[in-house]
Amino acid sequence: MGIMVSVVVDYLRHIETDCVVNNVGELADYIPELAAVDPDRFAVSVAVHDGHVYSIGDSSLEFTIQSISKALTYALALSRRGVETVDAHIGVEPSGEAFNEISVDARTRNPKNPMINAGAITAAALLLDAGHDGDTDTGDVDEAFTRLLDFYSGCAGRRLSMDEAVYRSETASGSRNRAIAYMLESYGVMPADPEDAVDLYFRQCSVRVTTDDLAVIGSTLANGGVNPRTGRRMLDQVVVRRVLSVMTTCGMYDGAGDWVTSVGLPAKSGVGGGILAVLPGQLGIGVYSPRLDEHGNSVRGVRACRHLSADLGLHMFNVA
Numbered sequence: 001m002g003i004m005v006s007v008v009v010d011y012l013r014h015i016e017t018d019c020v021v022n023n024v025g026e027l028a029d030y031i032p033e034l035a036a037v038d039p040d041r042f043a044v045s046v047a048v049h050d051g052h053v054y055s056i057g058d059s060s061l062e063f064t065i066q067s068i069s070k071a072l073t074y075a076l077a078l079s080r081r082g083v084e085t086v087d088a089h090i091g092v093e094p095s096g097e098a099f100n101e102i103s104v105d106a107r108t109r110n111p112k113n114p115m116i117n118a119g120a121i122t123a124a125a126l127l128l129d130a131g132h133d134g135d136t137d138t139g140d141v142d143e144a145f146t147r148l149l150d151f152y153s154g155c156a157g158r159r160l161s162m163d164e165a166v167y168r169s170e171t172a173s174g175s176r177n178r179a180i181a182y183m184l185e186s187y188g189v190m191p192a193d194p195e196d197a198v199d200l201y202f203r204q205c206s207v208r209v210t211t212d213d214l215a216v217i218g219s220t221l222a223n224g225g226v227n228p229r230t231g232r233r234m235l236d237q238v239v240v241r242r243v244l245s246v247m248t249t250c251g252m253y254d255g256a257g258d259w260v261t262s263v264g265l266p267a268k269s270g271v272g273g274g275i276l277a278v279l280p281g282q283l284g285i286g287v288y289s290p291r292l293d294e295h296g297n298s299v300r301g302v303r304a305c306r307h308l309s310a311d312l313g314l315h316m317f318n319v320a
């Protein structure tokens, strides 16, 4: 191990020591698979601008990406459908409500933003909307998911896969998400079949990642859309700027204000226990620990990010 690597890893171990004594929070338990994980797992990975990943803890342990997928699917929808079309369907205003709140903008009846379930299901629907702009989409869920998984994999720099058991469970217990999709349909703002839209959404939530993957995905966003490990451009800079903006204001749900104030990085959490954070131009961060706070954000994950931000001066509004 080089001297630089060992200094960074030692520092990350120090964060681990501080975080793992914290046993506050509850596992997500709306499906059995999420409640069955080891609550004490913990990992931090940091990808720097050249793509090197520093990590500690269970950084090669796979868990489901859950709502972190919302940022990626929004990015893919913006890329494929264009900003104008996506904006006609999904707002960019923080809702201040829980992620699964059944709510829409009072005037447009569109979902308030793509980071709550209503907006995320609509973003998935936009990937299913067939036959636009002369492209080859057929509206088929399998096809759309293949494209989606190719995109997620390209951002992570390795082939990702879906957890079939989690997907089956999400599908079996998805009444609330179906209700959201049908409510949007009843308002005339659901751009695809509601069942297909939630199906694609459940599949994307069930994609398995590690914190190393999240860090590389974060560094792809930090790097203006080019994966620094593969050199492959995954997104336009304009799309990246939009996604990072919405992550900043809405990524941590009703915990977003506290997060931006104390950590100051665009981020997205998932009920699987992962958090993806980005320091534009510099770093991608992935953290994992499955116990959640009342907003559905990883307790130790938030704590680790606060640490990183304070110790390394990462808050995006720091003035040198």
Ligand code: GLN
Pocket: 065, 066, 067, 068, 099, 100, 117, 170, 177, 205, 269, 270, 271, 272, 296
């Ligand atoms: N599959 C979960 C849901 O839709 C994801 C929620 C989350 O990670 N916040 O309820």
